[in-house]
Amino acid sequence: MYNSIIRPLLFRIDPENVHDILFTGLSAYRHISPMRSFIKQNSKVCCPFMIKEMMLSSRVGLAAGFDKEAKAFDELSDFGFGFIEIGTVTPSPQSGNPKPRIFRLIKDESLISRTGFNNPGVDIVLERVKKHLNRSYRLGANINRDSTSTGQAIIDDFALVFNKLYDYVDYFTINWGSIEGADFERVLKTLTEIRKEKSSEKNIIIKLPADIQQDGLLSVIMMARKYQANGFIATGPTMDRSNLICLSKTESNKIGTGGVSGKGIGDKSKKIVQFLGENVKGEFIIIGAGGIMSVQDAVDMIKAGADLIQIYSAFIFDGPKIVEKMSKAIAK
């Protein structure tokens, strides 16, 4: 039904407006208990998986950027996600880049986005997270600094968001490449030092860009070892548009800058997962993400070395049923 009726209707509307419609729908759905029970029952997967002190009901998660504002992660979990990553969350509210900033490439099954870190700020996110502490899924927070922060303020921003959310989420993600290398090292050092003072140990995951080169990978692995980070997400979007075979040069220029998500990532993420699988499997959690559009892609990512996978574009292009299908195929 999603592919034949819902998707053609939704795809006539601007992507960001569809997102708003979805979240309005989810806030109404929240109050319709019989419907919630029905959806939950129908999407239920029981494929338990334990990794680094985290018990997951499914190895499929929702990637950062879908619920940037932590508005509906609990409702989204009904579709069978084992884990959901909210954010990116920053200390203060951010409006992100000017609109339009999300572009849907239907024939290429891809998205181009340059949203920036638009979110309501950590205090509002915290209030929303506190409403759902009794969770059957794991909740991660992707965190970053305010766009205006520089120097020491960058480190302080990360520390502030980390401290505020620490007791209420299950893991944190920081994006390699979103800040300068030296600052990244200081951020990682600071967060792991703060963690030592806490009574529980939360996993810190490093999200890698799809275009990271081997020397970058080796240095991030060394840094992860040095400061005892716990895992990697491989990967975020790519800047390379060569896999967008249906997008003309003129259309591409018209869209302007932005990272490519979905099928257009090609096998970049899988190759990085493969490298991680060969070099750090068992030592770090490996979360495959980027370009996982089908059940076969999900299985292939696990075979390449991922412990878990995260999706974003597949949820949009294939609808909610894809979560259950991927979870079951991986469990087999």
Ligand SMILES: Cc1cc2nc3c(=O)[nH]c(=O)nc-3n(C[C@H](O)[C@H](O)[C@H](O)COP(=O)(O)O)c2cc1C
């Ligand atoms: C519209 C949009 C917004 C995103 N926002 C974020 C974000 O705020 N933080 C982040 O780490 N990744 C963000 N991402 C990247 C996704 O989390 C994911 O890594 C990427 O889309 C690749 O996965 P996919 O091919 O399954 O879509 C965003 C992606 C899209 C399409």
